[in-house]
Amino acid sequence: MIDKNTASFMRSLCMGEIEEEVVVPFPQLEEQDRETLRAVFTSLDSLLKPRAEEFRKWDRAGEMPASFVEEMKQVGLFGFVIPEEFGGMGFGATAYSRALQEIARYDASVAVAVGAHSSIGMRGLLLFGTDEQKRRWLPKLATGEMIAAFCLTEPGAGSDAASIKTRAVRQGDHWLLDGNKLWITNGGVASFFTVFAKTGRPEERGAMSAFVVTRDLPGVSVGPHEDKMGIRASSTTTVHFDSVKVPADHLLGEEGKGFKIAMKILNSGRTGLGGGSVGAMKKLIGLSTQQAKQRVQFDRPIADFSLIKQKIGHMVVDCYATEAVVNMVSGLIDQGFREYAVEAAISKVFASECLWRTADEALQIAGGNGYMCELPYERMVRDCRINRIFEGTNEILRLFIALNAMNDVGAQLKELAASLKGVFNDPIKGFGVLSEYALRRASLAAGLRRGKASFTRLHPSLEEHARIFEEATLELALATDRILRKFGKNIIGQQFPTRRLADVMIDLFALACVLSRVSTSLERGGPAVDKEVDILRVFAGQAKRRMQQNFARIEENDDDIIRSLAADALEQERFRWDNL
Ligand SMILES: Cc1cc2nc3c(=O)[nH]c(=O)nc-3n(C[C@H](O)[C@H](O)[C@H](O)COP(=O)(O)OP(=O)(O)OC[C@H]3O[C@@H](n4cnc5c(N)ncnc54)[C@H](O)[C@@H]3O)c2cc1C
Incomplete structure (x- = not known):
């Protein structure tokens, strides 16, 4: 019987063990979720389908209008992952990822705005909030009355998140918060910020805590919208905290555990980015196949040429594999597995790189047309580039994947080394560990x-x-x-x-x-x-x-x-x- 608290498919794999019960059979959506999703898709269709031209304009303008954000709220786009008792839709990871997939088929900026709210902005509250904190904020987050943002990155602290400088000092019934955050998605529209700040001694690396900071607190301000390469209509701003008095009961989770909280939030939200990537890939396959059939060169549709077929065939393989990976990870989360950080990191790296390849090849199939702003290809290439950078760069995640997955092997080797030291003091124990280990290696080698x-x-x-x-x-x-x-x-x-x-x-x-x-x-x-x-x-x-x-x-x-x-x-x- 598999223990969902400790089972980790990838860590076991590094030990030569295939924990197939974790991954077979392939997880499926519950019928109840399917029904809710169908209704959501209908609303999404009517909100997003007629807007192709507007999405193109908003990309050029670098902003989406406030009236559209209001419409997003009406349709319930901000309530996906919030439990029904607080007014949300109560989606699990799979249904949420599927909903983001559908949004990303229409527009990446909209998907990123929803994703930053649900995947990371308010997820800390869901995962670590007290009942009182949830009651206070979740209903407003579900309706979109409050939009959420996740504030970790700073000018001097990107991949090295433990080196943040923002500080919170406890003063009686509040914390005094000072610092500056950079490139915060939803910054310009959010009124609920999950903020990470140092609370330990200044020289202590990583000793930080997480806070809920609301926009109405004096001293909170945001900078102008950044002018970016892609997802241009989504809001990205700096966020500043100038002697903000944050009430003591806004502390999220345990004091000093902020770094762990940040990593847990990012892990838990990864299927949002994965779902979005799958949606964009499906859209690109649709566009490319139509383009390849319509475009005639050398008296034939270019779809007849093997080099075009090769690209489309590989897009299909990449999309199928990405969807399999993303659905597997969301399935693990929904089934209650707790050790999925490595698999979730894999899904982020894999999905973002498959989408990048697909977007690049789709543009190539469209040729010069692909390079023109009138068609969606160049925008989709620009939009999807960010996926390899944010929520942990793919370089950092590769290091995380390998080092974490090897954990158990490392622990066993350490145990072996310790036992070898003790061979002469306790030969029986030492020999036992050694022979068990040697046996495992021998069976692997054979x-x-x-x-x-x-x-x-x-x-x-x-x-x-x-x-x-x-x-x-x-x-x-x-x-x-x-x-x-x-x-x-x-x-x-x-x-x-x-x-x-x-x-x-x-x-x-x-x-x-x-x-x-x-x-x-x-x-x-x-x-x-x-x-x-x-x-x-x-x-x-x-x-x-x-x-x-x-x-x-x-x-x-x-x-x-x-x-x-x-x-x-x-x-x-x-x-x-x-x-x-
Ligand atoms: C559009 C956009 C939206 C964003 N939204 C948010 C948000 O909502 N909230 C938030 O907190 N942050 C957000 N970010 C920040 C994002 O998470 C960071 O950009 C990301 O974590 C990388 O940090 P950095 O850009 O400072 O790159 P750096 O950390 O400076 O890295 C630069 C390069 O060096 C590599 N590198 C760094 N360290 C190592 C190492 N040890 N070994 C090998 N290679 C290394 C990186 O992989 C990268 O290729 C956003 C960024 C952008 C561009």
């Missing part, structure tokens, strides 16, 4: 696929593809073991091998999700299941090639040369060679 190192619940026709997964799992377990033995704690500074392991993990999780999705479709039947099997064939082949390359390059690579070329360029601050 590639024995038995027990927990294999899938047993997948549809039998998928054996060949499951084997790709199982073999790579064994290799991953051996590679993490090897790398952790080699670098120990210093693995933190080894970004090249860490990145390769992260890429393997991303491929493996995506493959597990696609396997599970296809297997469940085969069991249940449905339209075009044979095509789903084809998608699996292509994805498994691609993933296998990428993983083999990553494994091979852990030991044999050009890393030192690349590092020295970069060091040279950094020293020169220019490209060295000018051929004149």
